[in-house]
Amino acid sequence: MSVHHRTAPATPLPAEWGRTPLTVVMPTYNEAQNLPTMAEALMALPLPGLSLLVVDDDSPDGTGTIAEQLAEKYNELGRTRMGVLHRTTKDGLGRAYAAGMGRAVTEGAAYVLQMDADGSHPADRIAEMLGVALATGADVVVGSRYVPGGTLSDAWATHRKLLSRWANAYASGILGTRVRDITGGFNLWSAQALRAIDLASLDSAGYSFQVEMKYRALRDGFTVMEVPIHFEDRAAGESKMNLAVQLESVAMPWRLRSKALRAAKPGKRAR
Numbered sequence: 001m002s003v004h005h006r007t008a009p010a011t012p013l014p015a016e017w018g019r020t021p022l023t024v025v026m027p028t029y030n031e032a033q034n035l036p037t038m039a040e041a042l043m044a045l046p047l048p049g050l051s052l053l054v055v056d057d058d059s060p061d062g063t064g065t066i067a068e069q070l071a072e073k074y075n076e077l078g079r080t081r082m083g084v085l086h087r088t089t090k091d092g093l094g095r096a097y098a099a100g101m102g103r104a105v106t107e108g109a110a111y112v113l114q115m116d117a118d119g120s121h122p123a124d125r126i127a128e129m130l131g132v133a134l135a136t137g138a139d140v141v142v143g144s145r146y147v148p149g150g151t152l153s154d155a156w157a158t159h160r161k162l163l164s165r166w167a168n169a170y171a172s173g174i175l176g177t178r179v180r181d182i183t184g185g186f187n188l189w190s191a192q193a194l195r196a197i198d199l200a201s202l203d204s205a206g207y208s209f210q211v212e213m214k215y216r217a218l219r220d221g222f223t224v225m226e227v228p229i230h231f232e233d234r235a236a237g238e239s240k241m242n243l244a245v246q247l248e249s250v251a252m253p254w255r256l257r258s259k260a261l262r263a264a265k266p267g268k269r270a271r
């Protein structure tokens with residue numbers, strides 16, 4: 001992480017706000033090298049209401065076992081600060097998130113934060129995102145690379161930056177939304193919004209989950225806010241982005257739009 005992006009310690013919140021039940025849902029597939037650092041950073045935040053739920057798809061590198069060991073360590077004092085949801089096969093980022101977010105809400109989270117396990121997303125912005133949600137009543141707070149103040153890793157080549165920008169403009173343009181980082185994966189959700197969205201009925205298996213979730217939230221009338229973040233390159237290991245995931249992301253905005261148009265016809269329930 002380059003020095004000028006490091007910020008002061010997480011913004012202090014009123015003590016009452018810091019106790020808000022907030023679950024960070026973190027999907028993992030082969031993140032053994034990254035998970036311990038991530039868990040440590042989250043547990044050190046001045047947010048006593050925060051807990052971590054790792055959703056592991058039976059990673060061959062043993063991430064699931066490491067997650068269990070970490071949970072044992074952080075749950076030592078009889079408080080559940082970390083849980084692990086083990087799934088048997090790798091069936092996509094979207095499905096992993098839907099399962100984890102559903103469980104977090106069932107277990108009593110008032111807010112759920114989505115976060116990658118690879119060090120790309122800044123843990124020190126979480127308090128601020130929660131603060132924005134609590135202060136404004138917004139049900140969705142996007143950690144945004146594309147609002148003023150948002151930045152991308154210096155390690156990203158120009159073509160990668162352009163591709164990311166383009167992917168955002170593509171999805172937002174087709175769906176007619178004004179969210180500037182609709183593809184981003186660092187987002188805070190109220191439990192109320194997650195219940196309304198009906199996670200079980202999502203169409204996305206993979207990364208297009210990010211777009212579908214925000215689109216549904218907007219259609220259901222929830223307010224989406226964006227706060228700037230710095231997006232860092234992954235710390236270790238490899239990206240799980242592949243061609244199948246990319247094709248789904250190209251097709252999904254069209255699919256969502258035509259579904260919305262069909263639902264808008266008389267006699268059909270809008271979705």
Ligand SMILES: Nc1nc2c(ncn2[C@@H]2O[C@H](COP(=O)(O)OP(=O)(O)O)[C@@H](O)[C@H]2O)c(=O)[nH]1
Pocket residue numbers: 026027028029030031055056057090091092093096115116117118120234238239240241
């Ligand atoms: N459980 C689970 N996690 C996944 C899957 N695909 C990706 N992830 C995790 O989702 C996060 C984002 O994936 P990553 O490979 O970093 O995507 P990128 O940032 O777009 O390159 C990481 O924490 C991955 O380990 C999956 O199929 N199942």
Ligand SMILES: [Mg+2]
Pocket residue numbers: 116118120234239
């Ligand atoms: Mg990543």
